[in-house]
Amino acid sequence: MSHSIYAKHQDLLASAVHAIDSRGYWSPYEENPRVFGESAVEAGREAFEAYRDAQFYLDQPGLIGRGGGEESPYGIVLNISYPKCGTDALIAAAKGAMSSWVKAGPDTRVAVCAEILARLHDRACEMAFAVMHTTGQPFNMAYQSGPQALDRGLEAVALAWREMKHVPYRAIWEKPQAGKPSLRVAKEYLIAPRGVALVVACSTSPTWSSYPGLFASLATGNAVIVKPHPGAILPLAITVAVARQTLKELGFEPDLVSLLVDTQAAPVAREVATKPDIRLIDYTGGPEFCQWLRENAGQARVFAETAGVNCMVLDSTDDYAGLLRNLAITLSLYSGQMCATPQVLLVSREGLKTPEGLVSSEQFGRDLAMAVGQLLEEPARAAEILGAIQSPATLGRIDACRELGEVLRDSTTVEHPRFPAARIHSPLLLKVPVSALDAYGEERFGPISFIVDTASTSESLATAERLMRERGAITFLVYAVDPTIRELAEETALRAEVSLTFNFTGGLLVNQSAAFSDFHATGANPAANACITDGSFVADRFVVIQSQRPAP
């Protein structure tokens, strides 16, 4: 069975490693649900509907009750309950499950991971509804985030495989000795896990953000406990159920992957994160908990992606209309609830150079506000771009931020054609002087952006650099046609240790990251301590235990 599962996925894995090493476009998973036919989408909807007002089934140890309580940002009642299991029981089961998993070896483990991903792909339409009604993502994006999450999972599995394959199973070490027989030692190298891994997921991209850590840890031999955000449990409950079923069918312990459910009122993340057996933690979320982990979970290696203040510098463009269109979509997509959406748009008072002449920063503000307005004019289309606001706290933030500057475009509610209670709000666009650092200089998660007036592009770059160094950033977007300015921007990006994007005007969005190609975060500024998509994300998740003896 183990051998055949490896035979089944070997080519896929080899292609994934090749993609990572060459970094062109590649994806084995289908991004368009229509390819499967309308009936597949309908079947997915029905599967999702079956979860509502029901008990989600998971046969896990240490059951102590049931929990849950997610609310759909689209206003429909979910009423799904999940098994609540004791932390210690899950950890004990996870520890017990690793022995045969370790012995199975790297090839089998990565193939089993690929099989889990394939089975999740079969559930893509069901997953899309689960993601939509927990995160508030619009349906098409919720669908796409499925294959994109699978891409990221496979990317982590392939990285782990590449790293583990550097270690041979065995070797003969033979050292010549002058005038004597050689010294010969037979060595065996066993890849051993770090221990139990914990994944603490976020509410806006529960699968996309957590699959890399989940699959990187699992592939390298660790058992994984998944703790979803209490606001977005269902996508990870489905994930865990599929993983457990696959493991069981293939002859491994299902307790290698388990779900730990909690509520906003009674969170368990701190308790589980400090257990001595938890040796790896992958976390996506706010910076406070990240800091807390750093100070309190010293027994574990922590991979964290947290908040940042993504910056944009606008100097010049050869396609002003394309720039406006691009930014309108970039700022509106999923209401800015993406880790890579720009928040701070720095424009010099000297104006933005365009083929049609200089555009003053005032004019740019009006033009961008109008471009956003046009994009979202038609409510049904607006809803399909904006999605819904995941957390009521984000609504409160929009209200509070109105006071922070001159309102260029106010955030308004948008009616959803099918979900009257949906929490849909268009972007808030503010204008502030560069001196108003308190306003724009911290993350304002949600559809909130600031056009910041500076004296010159040099000041824009310097302001962006300081912000990104001190507060972190995932993306840094620069519009510049002058190579000298681009060079300055490259130096800025190097010093701030942030990835840099120039002149996106067409269908390319800075807040969409491409698996197998992009280094999504550098891991070197405060927005993230890990790059997720490189060797360092996997290399520390296993150790090598050597056993040697004299060879005949």
Added chain:
Amino acid sequence: MSHSIYAKHQDLLASAVHAIDSRGYWSPYEENPRVFGESAVEAGREAFEAYRDAQFYLDQPGLIGRGGGEESPYGIVLNISYPKCGTDALIAAAKGAMSSWVKAGPDTRVAVCAEILARLHDRACEMAFAVMHTTGQPFNMAYQSGPQALDRGLEAVALAWREMKHVPYRAIWEKPQAGKPSLRVAKEYLIAPRGVALVVACSTSPTWSSYPGLFASLATGNAVIVKPHPGAILPLAITVAVARQTLKELGFEPDLVSLLVDTQAAPVAREVATKPDIRLIDYTGGPEFCQWLRENAGQARVFAETAGVNCMVLDSTDDYAGLLRNLAITLSLYSGQMCATPQVLLVSREGLKTPEGLVSSEQFGRDLAMAVGQLLEEPARAAEILGAIQSPATLGRIDACRELGEVLRDSTTVEHPRFPAARIHSPLLLKVPVSALDAYGEERFGPISFIVDTASTSESLATAERLMRERGAITFLVYAVDPTIRELAEETALRAEVSLTFNFTGGLLVNQSAAFSDFHATGANPAANACITDGSFVADRFVVIQSQRPAP
């Protein structure tokens, strides 16, 4: 110049990567000084003699005086002074030196590192005397530690190269769009350093322990500040001088590698380790400073190898005489001042099974004491095996440990034929019951070992497991002919996460680690948090800064 240096070392580097991935025996450096002829050894001695009673020349910034004060464990006067430079000046110079080093790219950087190693190889005989008269290593071992340190440096360079080569310089990402032109993005990937690296070296293996971190950091683009132990400065001063000279000749900033000298009375390690610009620290030494780094140098990634209690379990052997000879050398070599020397020898009261019958633990103690005595009978030979005791503190420890158990073989002073003031002491061998955990259960650095009486081999394994898990271990040596016992030992090693060696009786010593083949430490027990010889040792020393723009 850059291209030609890569051409010069490309084959060597490729061979090194191949050696790491296949893990057989390989070394490009000559282990026997006689190969170069007696005149080379004499020339090395003369070069060493020229350092005595002199000022060591290093053209470093921030000079504030001169320091030093090493004492030879062989009792000769060294009286070497080194430039003392301000920490901030060295850090500022290091930061300034990185820009052109980063731009040179991975291939050139690893080739320059290989060139530094080649020039250090040219100085092997001189280095042997420098190592001998600071560490106390016997001359032959001091010589061999040169090529072995170079092996380790090259191993780290090759690991870094392999990891960096996974990142292409650039890629075109082209995503097909249904009914529309493809999306095309041109991406560039720059490997950027973490920052300034610090190497804090130890007194007993100053080059062998510090070359991996030094060269791993340098190859990945970081500047490195080397802080030698105040008792063993000269080997690293020569290393830094050669590195600076090579960098300068090849057109790079010499300040990429600098020497930070301190004294026992006025240490600077804590001050420099907590500077915000120090982002990588490689440390070899005692556990107290390791713990302090963990608590206070949170801005840096720390790779540490510290103390452990290496264990040995003796169940059975098919070559009792070979076992005794092997252990006598293992325990005597460099007076047990090696991180991999066993300290705790667990023997069951049921006796050690040999072809000649059961040997009681009492008899084994007497036999081992006699084997050590025979090995060291002749003073000149004894001195060549034992070397000298590096630190007076170790002498104090020998005295204090005599009280801890029944003395099977007392430590005695040994006369060196040429150095009458040499600090040479034979091994102290004690016998204690398994209940005397306070005696044998912590590291007693130096020529001190304990034969521990247990009820059974099972108790021996359980005792070793607990000790190695809690106190850490680099090596775990087991003598067992019964495959069932070997399986139990393998499970013990897995749980304690320590490398395991069976039945070494010939010329193979458990305390000699082979570069390119051995996973020297697992990095998973308290003796070390890093394996040194795997991908995780290098992967976190650099980040990737991506720059992308629409492709035509």
